[in-house]
Amino acid sequence: MSSIFGKLFTISTFGESHGGGVGVIVDGCPPRVEISAEEIQSELNRRKPGQSKITTPRQESDLCEIVSGVFQGKTLGTPIAILVRNKDARSQDYDEMAVKYRPSHADATYDAKYGIRNWQGGGRSSARETIGRVAGGAIAKKILHQIAGVEIIAYVKTIKDISASVDQETVTLEQVESNIVRCPDSVAAEKMIELIDQIRREKDSLGGVVECVVRNVPKGLGEPVFDKLEADLAKAIMSLPATKGFEIGSGFEGTLLTGSQHNDEFYLDEAGNTRTMTNRSGGIQGGISNGENIVIRAAFKPTATIGKEQKTVTKEGEETVLAAKGRHDPCVLPRAVPMVEAMVALVLCDHLLRHHAQCGLDI
Amino acid sequence: MSSIFGKLFTISTFGESHGGGVGVIVDGCPPRVEISAEEIQSELNRRKPGQSKITTPRQESDLCEIVSGVFQGKTLGTPIAILVRNKDARSQDYDEMAVKYRPSHADATYDAKYGIRNWQGGGRSSARETIGRVAGGAIAKKILHQIAGVEIIAYVKTIKDISASVDQETVTLEQVESNIVRCPDSVAAEKMIELIDQIRREKDSLGGVVECVVRNVPKGLGEPVFDKLEADLAKAIMSLPATKGFEIGSGFEGTLLTGSQHNDEFYLDEAGNTRTMTNRSGGIQGGISNGENIVIRAAFKPTATIGKEQKTVTKEGEETVLAAKGRHDPCVLPRAVPMVEAMVALVLCDHLLRHHAQCGLDI
Amino acid sequence: MSSIFGKLFTISTFGESHGGGVGVIVDGCPPRVEISAEEIQSELNRRKPGQSKITTPRQESDLCEIVSGVFQGKTLGTPIAILVRNKDARSQDYDEMAVKYRPSHADATYDAKYGIRNWQGGGRSSARETIGRVAGGAIAKKILHQIAGVEIIAYVKTIKDISASVDQETVTLEQVESNIVRCPDSVAAEKMIELIDQIRREKDSLGGVVECVVRNVPKGLGEPVFDKLEADLAKAIMSLPATKGFEIGSGFEGTLLTGSQHNDEFYLDEAGNTRTMTNRSGGIQGGISNGENIVIRAAFKPTATIGKEQKTVTKEGEETVLAAKGRHDPCVLPRAVPMVEAMVALVLCDHLLRHHAQCGLDI
Amino acid sequence: MSSIFGKLFTISTFGESHGGGVGVIVDGCPPRVEISAEEIQSELNRRKPGQSKITTPRQESDLCEIVSGVFQGKTLGTPIAILVRNKDARSQDYDEMAVKYRPSHADATYDAKYGIRNWQGGGRSSARETIGRVAGGAIAKKILHQIAGVEIIAYVKTIKDISASVDQETVTLEQVESNIVRCPDSVAAEKMIELIDQIRREKDSLGGVVECVVRNVPKGLGEPVFDKLEADLAKAIMSLPATKGFEIGSGFEGTLLTGSQHNDEFYLDEAGNTRTMTNRSGGIQGGISNGENIVIRAAFKPTATIGKEQKTVTKEGEETVLAAKGRHDPCVLPRAVPMVEAMVALVLCDHLLRHHAQCGLDI
Known part of the structure; x- marks a missing residue:
């Protein structure tokens, strides 16, 4: 188990789906940043279950408590511990899953690895663990916006074969939040909701x-050769539950172009800044942000836990069938939007500090 | 700059395209592993330039020297330093690039970040830095194979819109190496070579x-929630030059299926092992290997450095055009195959040790 | 701020002296270890304030809650979060210290570094932060004892110029706990208590x-050249509040001997094991445990917060005097004993896992 | 084996006493720092063997080559690889030590841990591995001096019971280098040389x-609660070969004082800066530098390898005697002086970057 993420701006998360609660310690946060429980809560509310008819009906208010690290409304530079209690735990729904492995879920692999598993509601493999990420990401977002005006906006780009049309330059949080599927294209959104x-x-x-677009990214973030910005973003995204793919800029489609078609030619803007005419690079070249919008995409598979009957085996090694009870999302995408934003914010904030450390001294 | 990769089995790479040389320190390697310079060299030879008409004509023998860490043919458990000297450095080819930024290359971002750049041949952003990865990966492969019989086989799956048909269960290194494009489908390979x-x-x-398939993976590798096996693989792959996308198992295509179509149902094989009927998970569930083949894909963009004239700007802030000289690959894929294998091996070997540490004690 | 310790067996601590509480996340713990809140509580009780007339009168029950990571009495391999609430917070005692810096305390340096400080009771620099260390250490101790029968016993060796006589081979926890100063030499203990x-x-x-003695240490722990066992022990100890010095084995006294006097000559014991006749090495040679007792010593300065009037300056830059109110220990040593044991346990448990990772595979 | 040190300014060292060579990769170095091989060489020359009659007679010029990371006299921000070849290797001297363990040396523990050992001249446990540290430290020193005028001066304080009198405010490198034992008190130095x-x-x-004094240290370096500046210094020093103890400021002697005697009272200097009247804290309070001189001491045991006959055992488990051949220092202290400076410089430079990262942003 490795529940620590980030090098300088670090989160350490904890908690199972059922039990005392879930949360996070944010370590390495710059001091004197104004932050309130309300700001963190508003991000948690976007993630919480039971928010609409297309999410899991589990009812959790997910109220957060800042246990340490904030004093008189400002960060101290000390570890910020944030705790969210578990409430609506119906563990009896999971009795069957104590013995039957859900196909394509983590049940069997957790047992294989650890020889023990909290089978109530998915335990640590539940998406409930992302509460700590979203809480930490809320602080990262605040810092990025305050220091550099960075805007991070994620949204549902496709559900199955329904695709949205979104203008990356202008899309707003309000547009994303204007419907329960978090797709800023209202026509596509309606179809998506219906399908879900x-x-x-x-x-x-x-x-x-x-898809996630990041605007006003400072130039220079990212540390080749291993901690390239896209590499750390890829890890961040692929650590989220249910992800199967990651793209930056042109992604897999870009392999269909030739170099002369794909390259982003440079020009000088009116202020004399080096800019690119196109953005197939997705805002990162050579592992380092170039000041253009960062654009990434994450593929989320269909939720593994379903009510339909499937073939499976038991922990004791017998073949059987399972029609999952318990409460689960028919589609994780609407609630994944704030998770993607949080992970992107965590990576960028960490790299903001890292870049400042290596290249910000007065040499 | 962050040139250290891995938590327990660690590589630390160094070197620019032009200068004294490139190489790697492998730290944390288990002791008493038999390894020879020849074994490392054979992997480096798959990566080296000038190996065929479809790679860069730069001539480098890329002969490696093991400077430390191996004694009487076996690893000591101490750092293994491997050095490859640079030879065929024609830095005059790069005079123009000292001032003109190559579109979609790292020239401009390195200058923006560091305020200085070795402009000879790409400096640190040259794919030449991957020599250290491939050398370290050769040792990781050896360990994985010796401990668990792990087989890692990568190959070119597509070039532009030419796609190969490959059987993941049976594809061999010999098939991959049977042609200069490293595509085991000989019909597709011929078209690819022609197109390149x-x-x-x-x-x-x-x-x-x-595409890369890994067979005989032990169950239990990967550390949720952040160091999930697919997350570390994604980072590893996306840290390679020119990558734009990463997929595991069903990838982006998997988003077109419903859960009941996508889930890998379980069954018991003849030996009583829990197996999956399909492998849309790509060998990893909940961030942990399940013993099925690991299958990943990496998208490589068209080489940024091209001889065609493109619009660009200079370091001093003037618009201009550039038709790149210097020697470069028209397509990086054939030489990327051993790089992908190396990165996958490094991740798996690191996680083999990590899993053994947390879960291998006699509790 | 860097509140994460350990490479594989990791603790991440949080909390200020006054505020919501303090605690720890233990990450990387092996699964299936039996652990109860009571076991952790018994260590915390040795550390808690108000336990005798020679400790601070602050009353805190320091009751711990295991929030996550333990299921049906066993560790899950997932992060173990432990929370202790703050209770007896008399922050009004600290009003004066909001503006006046306590000499030799962390007040001034925290302000200099962070530009903000929770001045209530020392904030993060309070010894109250060690609750998380002791809780994590309790789990580490359990594992070390279960795997290898390791015994870690610390005790007060000197108070000022009063020195105890202790037999490292036979000293027991019961002897240490037999008096309130935690010195197993009852004659010296009485004098110490009187003086305090x-x-x-x-x-x-x-x-x-x-002084701390560790018996039954497995051979082979420690990772040269930087993570030598004594180096990591030194860091662990010197990270505790009020420490000014660290010794292993012969320590500073050893510099008065010649090599032929100082060296630990080898012999074979009855079982054929390589042993040393003396133990000036303190159980570690070349950074690696040799199976003899590990013996270390830590110097703790006199408590900085005192009731006597001292010259100081205010945050606003005026010279003044301060006679500290608030509740504080006249001598930290009795309560430092479990802290030292905890830090030693954390280092050894981490290295147990690390050694198993690199050298425990079947090569 | 763990041969990586530092979080942001990182060194990764390699090399055995006999074999291809030794060296270091410095990663995370700020770009555009002027550095030459000559500057590094001058530090290596202070460490090299054969420099006087009181050091080992092994002849090594220890000439360093900068293989990467420096371009036109300036650091690139990329990894700086530095290589020193081994020359005067008389491995036949060590035939006996291939089977007989030197008392209090690392021979036996390396065999116990790794099951294999390069027995030529100590292999990795030779002090020859410190070449990489000293080379990396030379760069760290340069940065610290350039950014903040930091001066790091170590010297021999005692040999056996001969103690030097040194003024920490005024001692200079020239005084230290004025004699072969590196003790700035010329009277004591003469006695020391004679005794050695x-x-x-x-x-x-x-x-x-x-003893090592550091002047002009910026306030604010150090990251409580685990990476306190004295904790990282302790680890750095205790990772050096032959160290048995570490002290900061008053050290073990400080335990003989009461709080009112020990505390460093504050005053305002003419410029209005908060200063301390005494410096028993050794320049660090609460884990953070306070701007006063940092003062530390390191105890080095007598060299383990001696020509006198001692009892020992063989690898095969037989009792025997050993009178060591090979060339070794009768006293490591003179050559340890630049090693101590290097380790202190590496810690301070790392923390300079770390402090800048967390607290240097414009919040």
Whole structure:
């Protein structure tokens, strides 16, 4: 188990789906940053279950408590501990899953690795662990915005084969939050909601793609050759539950172009800044941000836990079938949007500090 | 700059395209592993330039020297330093690039970040830095194979829109190495070679997809929630030059399925082992290897350095055009194959040790 | 701020003296270790304030809650979060210290570094932060004892110029706990208690030396050249509040001997094991444990916070005097004993896992 | 084996006493720092063997090559690889030590840990590994001096019971280098040299204490609670070969004082800066530098390898005697002086960058 993320701006998360609670310690946060429990809560509310008909009906208020690290409304530079208690735990729903492995879920691999597993609601492999990420990400977002005006906006780009049309330059948080599927294209959003609701009734599930655009990124973030900005973003995204793919800029589609078609030619803008005419690089070249918008995409598979009957085996080694009870999302995408934003914010904030450390001294 | 990779089995690489040389220190390697310079050399030879008409004509023998850490043919458990000298350095080819930024290359971002740059041949951003990765990966491969019979085989899956048909269960290194494009589908390989050769003559470049299959992976590798196996693989791959996307198992295509279509149902094999009927998970569930084949894909963009004239700007802030001289690959994919294998091996070997540390004690 | 310690068996601590509470996340713990809140509590009780007339009168029950990571009495391999609430917070005692810096305390340096400080009771620099260390150390101790029968026993060796006579081979926890100063030499203990009580009444404070002996240490722990076992022990000890010095084995006294006097000659014991006739090495040679007892000593300065009037300056830059209110220990040593044991346990447990990772595979 | 040191300014060292060579990669170095091989060489020359009659007669010029990371006289921000070849390797001297363990040396523990050992001249446990530290430290020193005028001066404080009198405010490098024992008190130095020369003829060895003073340290360096500045210094020093103890400021002697005697009272200097009247804290309070001189001491045991006959055992488990051949120092202290300076410089430079990262942003 490795629940620590980041080199300088670090989060250390804890908690199972059922038990005392979940949370995070944010270590290495710059001092004197104004932060309130309300700001963190507003991000947690975007992630919490039971927020609409297309999410899991589990009811959790997910109220956060800042236990340490903030004094008179400002960060101390000391570890910020944030705790969210578990409430609506119906562990009896999971009795069957104590013995039967859910296909494509973490049940079997946790047992294989650890020889023990909290089988109530997924335990540590539950998406509930992302509460700590989102809480830490809220602080990272605040710092990025305050220092450099950075804007991080994620949204649902596709659900199954329904694709949204989104203008990366202008899309706003308000547009994303204007509907329950968190897709800023209202026409596509309506179709997505309808499809998810239908699949939910069929006891099946759906996947899709979340896109994230970051505007006003300072130049120079990222540390080749291993901690290239896109490498750390890829790790951050692929550590989220249910992700199967990551792209930056042109992504897999970019392999269909020739170099002369794909390259982002340079020009000078009116202020004399070096800019690119196109942005197939997705805001990062050679592992370092170039000041253009960072654009990434994450593929989320259809939720593994479904009510439909599937073939599986038991812990004791017998073949059987399972139709999962418990409460689960028919599609994780709407709630994945704030998770993606949080992970992107954590990576960028960490690299902001790292870049400042190596290249910000007066040599 | 962050040139250290891995937590327990660690590589620390160094070197620019032009200068004294490139290389790696492998730290944390288990003791008493038999390893020879020849074994490392054979992997370096797959990566070296000038190996065929579809790679860069730069001539480097890339002969490696083991400077430390190996005694009487076995690893000591101490740091293994490996050095490769630079030879065929024609830095005059790069005079123009000292002032003109190559579009979609790292020239401009390195200058923005560091305020200084070795402009000879790409300096640190040259793919030449991957020599250290491939050398370290050779040792990781050896350990994985010796401990668990792990087989890591990467190959070119697509070049532009030419796609190969490959059987992941049976593909061999010999098939991969049977042609200069490293595609085990000989029919597709021939088309690929032809296309690359044509685009080379047009002073343009091509991209594509490398697929990597890993067989005989022990169950239990990977450390949720942040160091999930696919997360560390994603970072490893996305730290390679020219990568734009990463997929595991079903990848982006998997988002078009419903959960009941996508889930890998379990069964018991003849030996009583828990196995999956399909492998859309790509060998990893919940961040932990499940014993099935690991299958990943990496998108490589078309080479940024091309001979065709492109619009760009100079370091001093003037708009200009550039038709790159210097020697470069029209398509990086054939030489990227051993790089992908090396990065996968490094991640798996590190996690083999990590898993053994946390879960291998006799509790 | 850097509140994470350990490479594989990792603790991440949080909390200020006054505020919501203090605690720890233990990450990387092996699964299936039996652990109860009671076991952790018994260590915390040795550390808690108000336990005798020679410790601070602050009343805190320091009851711990295991929030995550333990299921049905066993560790899950997931992060173990432990929370202790703050109770007896009389922050009004500290109003004066909001502006006046306590000499030789962390007040001035925290302000200089962070530009902000929780001045209530020392904030993060309070010894209250060691609760997280002791809680984590309790788990480390359990593992070390279970795997290898390791015994870690610390005790007060000197208070000022009063020195105890202790037999490292036979000293027991019961002897240490038999008096309130935690010195197993009952004659010396009585003198120590008397002296501390007297200095308390004089509103002054005392320092001394804690010695720690570790028996049944497995051979092979420690990772040269930087993570030598004594180097990591030194860091662990010197990270405790009020420490000014660290010794292993012969320590500073050893510099008065010649090599032929100092060297530990080897012999074979009855079982054929390589042993040393003397133990000036303190159980570690070349950075690696040799199976003999590990013996270290830590110097703790006299408590900085005293009731006597001292010259100081204010945050606003005016010279003044301060006679500290608030509740504080006249001598930290009795309560430092479990802290030293905890830090030693954390280092050894981490290295147990690390050694198993690099050298425990079947090569 | 763990041969990586530092969090942001990182060194990764390699090399055995006999074999291809030794060296270091410095990663995370700020760009545009002027550095030459000559500057590094001058520090290596202070460390090299054969420099006087009181050091080992092994002849090594220890000439360094900068392989990467420096371009046109300035650091690139990329990894700086520095290589020193081994020359005067008389491995036949060590045939006996291939089977007989030197008492209090690392021979037996390396065999116990790794099951293999390069027995030529100590292999990795030879003090020859410190070449990489000293080379890296030379760069750290340069940065510290350039950014903040930091001066790091170590010297021999005692040899056996001969103690030097040194003024920490005024001692200079020239004074230290004015004699072969590196003790700035010329009267004591003469006695020390005489004693070492005598003990050398007796085929025995001596130990002593190196003191290091650091002037012009910026306030604010150090990261509580685990990476306190004194904790990282302690680890750095205790990772050096032959160290048995570490002190900061008042050290073990400080435990004989009461709090009112020990505390460093504050005053305002003419410029209005908060200063301390005394410096028993050794320049660090609460884990953070306070701007006063940092003063530390390191105890070095007498050299373990001696020509006198001692009882020992063989690798095969037989009792025997050993009178060591090979060339070794009768006293490591003179050559340890630049090693101590290097380790102190590495810690301070790392923390300079770390402090700048967390607290140097414009919040």
